[in-house]
Amino acid sequence: MAASRPATPDQAAFLEELLKHHVLVATGVQGVYGKGDRFEAVRLGFDALLTRVAADHGAAERLRFPPLVPRRLLEDTGYLSSFPHLAGAVFSFEGTESDAAIQHERASAHQDWSEFQQMTDLVLTPAACYPVYPAIAARGRLAPGGILIDTGASWVFRHEPSGDPARMQTFQMHELVRIGDPEPVLAWRDEWAQRGLELLRGLGLDADLDNASDPFFGRQGRMLAASQREQALKIELLVQIAGPEPTAVASFNYHRDHFAGTHGVELADGATAHTACLGFGNERVTLALLRTHGFELERWPTEVRSQLWPA
Amino acid sequence: MAASRPATPDQAAFLEELLKHHVLVATGVQGVYGKGDRFEAVRLGFDALLTRVAADHGAAERLRFPPLVPRRLLEDTGYLSSFPHLAGAVFSFEGTESDAAIQHERASAHQDWSEFQQMTDLVLTPAACYPVYPAIAARGRLAPGGILIDTGASWVFRHEPSGDPARMQTFQMHELVRIGDPEPVLAWRDEWAQRGLELLRGLGLDADLDNASDPFFGRQGRMLAASQREQALKIELLVQIAGPEPTAVASFNYHRDHFAGTHGVELADGATAHTACLGFGNERVTLALLRTHGFELERWPTEVRSQLWPA
Numbered sequence: 001m002a003a004s005r006p007a008t009p010d011q012a013a014f015l016e017e018l019l020k021h022h023v024l025v026a027t028g029v030q031g032v033y034g035k036g037d038r039f040e041a042v043r044l045g046f047d048a049l050l051t052r053v054a055a056d057h058g059a060a061e062r063l064r065f066p067p068l069v070p071r072r073l074l075e076d077t078g079y080l081s082s083f084p085h086l087a088g089a090v091f092s093f094e095g096t097e098s099d100a101a102i103q104h105e106r107a108s109a110h111q112d113w114s115e116f117q118q119m120t121d122l123v124l125t126p127a128a129c130y131p132v133y134p135a136i137a138a139r140g141r142l143a144p145g146g147i148l149i150d151t152g153a154s155w156v157f158r159h160e161p162s163g164d165p166a167r168m169q170t171f172q173m174h175e176l177v178r179i180g181d182p183e184p185v186l187a188w189r190d191e192w193a194q195r196g197l198e199l200l201r202g203l204g205l206d207a208d209l210d211n212a213s214d215p216f217f218g219r220q221g222r223m224l225a226a227s228q229r230e231q232a233l234k235i236e237l238l239v240q241i242a243g244p245e246p247t248a249v250a251s252f253n254y255h256r257d258h259f260a261g262t263h264g265v266e267l268a269d270g271a272t273a274h275t276a277c278l279g280f281g282n283e284r285v286t287l288a289l290l291r292t293h294g295f296e297l298e299r300w301p302t303e304v305r306s307q308l309w310p311a
Numbered sequence: 312m313a314a315s316r317p318a319t320p321d322q323a324a325f326l327e328e329l330l331k332h333h334v335l336v337a338t339g340v341q342g343v344y345g346k347g348d349r350f351e352a353v354r355l356g357f358d359a360l361l362t363r364v365a366a367d368h369g370a371a372e373r374l375r376f377p378p379l380v381p382r383r384l385l386e387d388t389g390y391l392s393s394f395p396h397l398a399g400a401v402f403s404f405e406g407t408e409s410d411a412a413i414q415h416e417r418a419s420a421h422q423d424w425s426e427f428q429q430m431t432d433l434v435l436t437p438a439a440c441y442p443v444y445p446a447i448a449a450r451g452r453l454a455p456g457g458i459l460i461d462t463g464a465s466w467v468f469r470h471e472p473s474g475d476p477a478r479m480q481t482f483q484m485h486e487l488v489r490i491g492d493p494e495p496v497l498a499w500r501d502e503w504a505q506r507g508l509e510l511l512r513g514l515g516l517d518a519d520l521d522n523a524s525d526p527f528f529g530r531q532g533r534m535l536a537a538s539q540r541e542q543a544l545k546i547e548l549l550v551q552i553a554g555p556e557p558t559a560v561a562s563f564n565y566h567r568d569h570f571a572g573t574h575g576v577e578l579a580d581g582a583t584a585h586t587a588c589l590g591f592g593n594e595r596v597t598l599a600l601l602r603t604h605g606f607e608l609e610r611w612p613t614e615v616r617s618q619l620w621p622a
Contacts (some may be wrong), residue, residue, distance in 0.1 A: 025374065025446050026446075026449070027380060028381045028384075028445075029381045029432050032379055032380070033377075034374055034376045034377075034442060035374070035376075036373070036374065037372065037373040037374075039375075040373055040375055061348065062347070062348040062351055063336065063346070064345060064346040064350075065345045065346075066343060066345075066466065066482075067378040067466050067481060068343055068468070068480070068481045069338060070338050070339045070340045070343065072339060073338075073339075074418070075419060075421055076419075078415075078419075080414060080415045080418045080419075080424075081411075081415040081419075084411040084415065088401045088402070088403050088433075089401070089403070089428050090400070090401065091399070091400045091401075091402045091425075091428070092396075092398065092400070093391075093395045093396055093470075095395075097528075097529040097531075100391070100392075100395040100396075100528060100529065103391055104391045104392040107385070107386040107391045108386060108387075108389075108391075110383070112430070113430075114400075114402075114429070114430035117400050117402070117430065119402070119424075119425040119428065120470065122340060122480070124379075124401065131345060134338075135336050135337075135338075135345055155377065155378050157379070159403040159431065169379070169433070170377040170378060170379045170433075217408075217411060218408040218411065
């Protein structure tokens with residue numbers, strides 16, 4: 001089992017409140033929760049709002065992917081070099097009837113049955129945008145001006161058990177992905193960081209932008225993180241949920257030609273495209289709203305309610 | 312790799328059409344697809360219709376669960392005895408930096424890196440209702456009359472790669488779960504089978520009900536399947552998608568006290584509850600509608616459009 005990140009007293013107390021009020025539902029595993037009616041009402045309200053705001057700023061193509069992607073996608077993108085500790089691989093049973101009987105016997109006794117499981121060609125989706133790039137590459141060269149994709153709320157996985165309710169192992173990330181020439185792609189990313197800040201502040205959240213880095217693995221990872229910060233490739237939207245540290249609820253990422261080069265996404269003239277993505281963590285935004293405005297949704301400020309649940 | 316079920320010529324041709332029109336998007340793994348705008352429009356329209364029909368027939372509590380559940384849930388319910396071939400377990404990396412380097416090197420060369428992966432305490436959700444029972448049990452005894460839960464469209468996994476587009480490995484199942492005394496639970500299941508039939512026929516689908524059984528594993532499984540049929544525990548709604556055989560697009564299942572007994576779900580008087588669930592496969596209903604009415608949604612019959620996309 002992965003070592004669990006200890007929760008701060010504030011995080012532990014917030015989780016207890018969420019469970020007590022059936023906003024979240026415990027499953028027995030840290031970072032994996034059911035969601036009650038109030039949680040879903042807020043989450044769906046925010047996700048629909050984000051979809052409307054996005055539609056006001058460029059026609060996006062809707063493209064949805066499941067919580068699983070081909071293992072080959074992780075192998076090809078270097079994810080296992082940067083984030084081996086966060087990945088999840090799907091294993092399944094391929095044995096005989098007598099193997100199945102032994103596996104079942106062990107499992108029923110909560111003993112180790114892993115030897116009967118073999119790696120499949122599927123892994124858990126690490127980020128909503130990962131399957132987008134090969135799908136776009138498969139269409140051939142981009143039209144002039146590039147493309148904008150909306151993934152909707154998409155399930156992703158990070159293997160980091162934690163007592164902080166805002167750090168889930170399985171959660172929904174709504175991404176927009178912009179693919180095209182370097183300058184408009186970077187400009188789009190920067191405009192959206194500002195738009196995201198206004199969106200969250202308009203919902204009464206005390207949000208701020210900050211230059212950030214990904215949680216790269218190991219010693220080499222610290223250098224990668226420093227380089228990422230230096231080049232301002234990642235901007236995060238931070239909100240105080242359960243403290244003392246603020247939590248990133250959205251990020252705005254410029255990949256240069258990393259993903260397009262890996263998957264062969266080409267501009268109209270055959271040059272390698274540049275890509276950027278932004279992702280709003282549905283669960284984290286929901287928790288930030290619940291922490292800020294309380295659990296009684298009907299008492300939330302009218303200007304927040306009217307945006308989340310327009311008549 | 313699991314042996315793939317061969318597709319019939321009709322299934323292979325339908326999949327090719329779906330991919331050609333960007334209704335589905337290939338990922339490189341059979342049974343794992345992205346979905347284009349048209350697919351999602353139909354799927355969301357049907358799922359919203361189902362939610363409205365359900366709301367007209369009993370107040371359900373909304374309870375959502377992620378695509379992963381605790382491994383313990385599979386171990387406790389006998390799933391690995393009945394369906395070892397369909398289960399998926401999540402494995403992750405717990406090693407050192409040098410392990411990570413070797414794992415990455417192997418993965419980049421598409422060699423076997425499974426030895427660096429260890430079983431976690433999570434598995435893929437086998438059916439939308441599985442996490443519902445322990446969540447309800449944890450609340451204590453049921454109120455008189457029992458309870459009705461709506462899981463919404465919930466991601467589930469079945470490890471059965473196939474060239475039939477209607478047999479996906481990862482798909483969305485919208486379930487309703489009824490928990491209470493035996494008689495009203497069974498009556499609810501039977502009413503819903505009839506209601507489901509009317510719902511699908513009202514959408515222009517040539518649907519039929521049939522007594523059915525689950526795809527139990529092995530020789531012993533054939534006896535379980537025969538017993539399940541004999542007791543009429545499982546009713547399926549069948550529609551012709553790609554032939555020659557019709558496809559089950561929904562099922563209506565009476566579990567007697569199986570799940571309630573396993574998880575300790577008790578009636579108001581302390582007796583073990585009975586449970587039933589029904590599930591509509593979002594993707595299969597969507598494919599049935601696309602196969603029946605074609606890919607030009609704007610040409611679908613007005614009475615179908617008005618139900619899926621009310622003004």
